[in-house]
Amino acid sequence: MTDVPDSYDPEQVEPKWQEEWRGSEIYNPEGEPDYVIDTPPPYPTGQLHLGHALGWSYMDFAARFHRLLGEEVLFPQGWDCHGLPTEVKVEEEENIHRTDVPREEFRDLCVEYTERRIDGMKETMQSLGFSQDWEAEYRTMDADYWEKTQRSFVEMADGEDDYVYRDEHPVNWCPRCETAIADAEVENIDREGTLHYITFPGVDNDDIQIATTRPELLAACVGMAVSPDDERYEDRIGDTFEVPLFGQEVELIADDDVDGDFGTGAVMICTFGDKQDVDWWAEHDLDLRPVFTEDGHLNHLAGDYEGLKIEEAKGLIADDLEAEGLLEDTEPTDQSVGACWRCDTPIEILSKEQWFVEVRQDEILEKAEQVEWIPDHMYDRLEDWTEGMEWDWVISRQRVFATPIPAWFCGNDDCEYVHVAEIGELPLDPTETDPEIDACPECGGEDWEGETDVMDTWMDSSISPMHVQGWPDEEFTPTTLREQGHDIIRTWAFYTLLRVTALEDEIPWEESLVNGMVFGDDGHKMSKSRGNAVGPEEAIEEYSADSVRQALALGGQPGSDIQFQWKEVKSASRFLTKFWNIFQFSADHFDEDTPEIDAPAYRDADKWILTKLSRTADAVEEDMAEYRFDAALRKLREFVWNDLADDYLELVKGRLYEGRPGERDAARKALYTAVSASVRMLAPFSPHFADEVYHYLPGTEGSVHAASWPDVEFADEEAAEKGDLIAEVASEIRAWKSDEGMALNADLDRVEIYSEYGREWDTYDLSEAVNAPVYPEAGEPNVELVPVGIDPDHSQIGPQFRDKAGQVIGALESADLTQLKNQKEIEGEISLTVDGEEVTIEGDAVGIEEEYRAESGEEVEVLETDRATVLVFP
């Protein structure tokens, strides 16, 4: 084989194979798949970042590995299209407000925009060599997908279980996005606020002071509260006070949840400042005085302040309190405020009529426990989040670009009937279509008003495993794997568990593999302002996709955060070069018949490398099956570099160049087996490189990704031991030559090797490797033997002597070495006096370290390895 290029050029090779794969069907499963990935449908931001690259690499490693095992793998790719950020971008780009154009037109603009974004991300995915089945691509904005979302809604609304309901209830509200949002979409941000000490004049009693960071909520004040244990207010429970500036009268109540140490120990209760207010309001049956509008202004209940923005009102009201002499003091305070995770605007809590999905914690957790979480502590996160859920999931959004809620309201103002569509009517947009039923079953009215609210996008993505499994046409069976970042456990994983449990009473996936975050080279979160952000494209261009993938695999074990390091990418690229050179050298000795070499006369070195290969393949397979990609790749690299290249290749060079046909064939066959197996094991990590090598390898047909996992059952323990001896001696002599300043191929007069294998081993390859005649010898070399120390076996001496073990070791160390040696050799045990007592130690438990010393003046060098004593005659 001489047509193998001298060097490996990923810039040319990678695009070539990507093109090849695109035109083939190797990533499309045939028939019923065995291994199904519920790929996270990313939000089409247009940019695939390294965090995505990590998650997708994990999935691709798993997909390719399972294909090599002969499984039919379904690795689809979806896109979670709907959502606010796109609406905002489109508004910016078109310079319009979404209400400026008809809903349908605005939706079309969003679709068009999303398509462009998807294309960009797809390109990066392909340049990273991911092996999705693009025939199974889906987009949640397509009608055939959101038909499923609507169907799932209808089933959950109509089913006996009745998960979906409509109600007025306080919800998180983003005043900028002007929509309700779910708990999962609220993020807490820490900031410094101002604590206002405000006097509430007493009605027929003394004044009281409260502390609040939100004076703009005075208009919404419906009560005051103190801790029941607070002695300062012991006699004042039930007293009435007047709300400053606004005049409504409120009562002081006692509640355990008041923190008496904060501010003055008295707080005002408003509708609503936070969730705590909601609790108090519900528990003490207080009035509802909502003062905020949906777009973040004050309404008529705020009197003169009507129309002001919330932030403006805060300042003005504080000023006016000051003017009235009711603002006692202000001080800075650290506060944590809920904010919209999409735009960081502080959220408000408004009481609104919305659609909800009931959260049934127990049944979600029951299913979550049946999922295998990798790493398993990720289950705890889900459990914590689930148990901490206080409110049901609000699924309606006051937006446009999302799945329409298939429901209508009776057009008769006096009738409150709400009609949910039948499954047969779907997909539909209720703002454009009337229901199939004619008359309202309650009032007989025939006019219908379509629901303009749309669904939370998590309603789309939380049925992804069902979509992937062909629901509703096919009966649902759990997918095999869900891979995702730990940041979306509380959202996507949670909602998916909720939905699949509700709809199918099944787990969505058997295994949930969680990836960590990817940090920059400096160990910090990647950010543009920090200047440590790296995109996949940049890294590919610098070193190759195959190297980036290896660097991601080796960054740490799945689940832990990893640091993106250029040096790892670089060392991966060096490994590929090394592997290429090994292959190139090997290929020189291969021909078309090499794979067919039958009954080769393997020598010890061959049996040794095959045994090592077999062990490596087993270990790597085990790691891959457990998603320990880091360990798998590390073991593979060590085998290829240390065992195959450094040791085996050096040993068999002589045989390959000058051996007799039979001897040569054995080496060629063993080498072929090792290279062929290694390249297949590398295929999940570096698929382009692997295909390139595989394609040049004789006896192969088609892609390495359609090949099978190496099945090298070779176990010759004795040959493995002898091979270790050979490799060890070769390496020791190489090191010695290096130390002596000799050329590594310098010839030697002869080498004698004394080992437990005596004369019963194969010296041919070693002799070639060290360039000297090699004489295996039994017995002891004829040189002076000097004991230099002891090597106690703590695992024997420890348990035997317990608390005396330290003294025993001490006695051994100070004993006369020659005497110890004699005792051990003659009696098989060692007797010592320890602390005035006679103790006896098994001979096995004490190793005697000895060194051979050449007689002075003799032309011989004595080298010691673990398994042998080597006499080198230069």
Next chain:
RNA sequence: GGGUUUGUGGUCUAGUUGGUUAUGACACCUCCUUGACAUGGAGGAGGUCGGCAGUUCAAAUCUGCCCAAACCCA
């Protein structure tokens, strides 16, 4: 404030049920063009395994406390 996770040579990282000399990579120093590879080879220096206490004959590993960081939650 609560929870989860992490802390190993300059940097990143491995270490399965406690057991001799703690893994590898990168960087660093010295030497070497030998018939795959100088993107290579051989050798070397560099660690109180975050700290303190405890359990044990024996702790990177188990327990407790403390410190630091990341994430999640309040």
